[in-house]
Amino acid sequence: MVDDARFEDGAEKPLRLKAQDSEDLVAISAVLQDAVLPVSEMQFQAGEQRFGLLANRFRWEDVDAAAASKRAVERVQAVVVFDSVLKVRSSGLDLKDKEQVISVLSMTFEAGEDGAGTVVLTLAGDGAIALDVECVEVTLADVTRPYIAPSGKVPSHPA
Structure with missing residues (x-):
């Protein structure tokens, strides 16, 4: 039987980042990068101008x-919240298929006027x-203990 990883094993505290x-x-x-989540774990609250997701990063x-301690690589669930969101658009995925799993490759900002953008x-x-x-206002917070990555491997992107 394989035990879940513990924060103490990685000697790391949960991440909390703000952009x-x-x-x-x-x-x-x-x-x-390489976080995965089902479409069901994304939500846009238009009235609050907030978009959030729960990802396994x-x-x-x-x-x-x-690698140094020869232990398994890990994932952790993280909540990512985008505030001041006016509109959400998507392409290349079916938002009605709530079980569809997506993988995040990157996140960028395309500037508009006066701090606004996409x-x-x-x-x-x-x-x-x-x-x-309206402006960049993003928060990432780990919300679970790390767990052994199901694949047991570091994600790679062949050229």
Whole structure:
């Protein structure tokens, strides 16, 4: 029987990151790379101008420590909240298929006027989610203990 990983095993605390500009967004994009989630774990609250998702993110920050101690690589569930969202658009995915699993490759910001613009989540398989925002206001927070990545492998992207 395989036990779940514990925070103590990685000697890391849960991540809590906040982005308020495109440079900050690069850090959140890096830790969110290769996160997976079903479409059912995304929600847009138009009245509150908030888009959120619950993703199973790969713990990139722990890869070297895992390799050095010869333990399994890990994932952790993280909530990502985008505030000041005016509109949500998507392409390359079926939002009605709540069981469809998507994988986040990157997150970028396309600037508009006066701090507004579009946050684009690029997905594996040519999909994308575009969030028209008044400003960059994104928070990522780990909400579970790390667990052993089901694949047991570090994600890779063959050229």
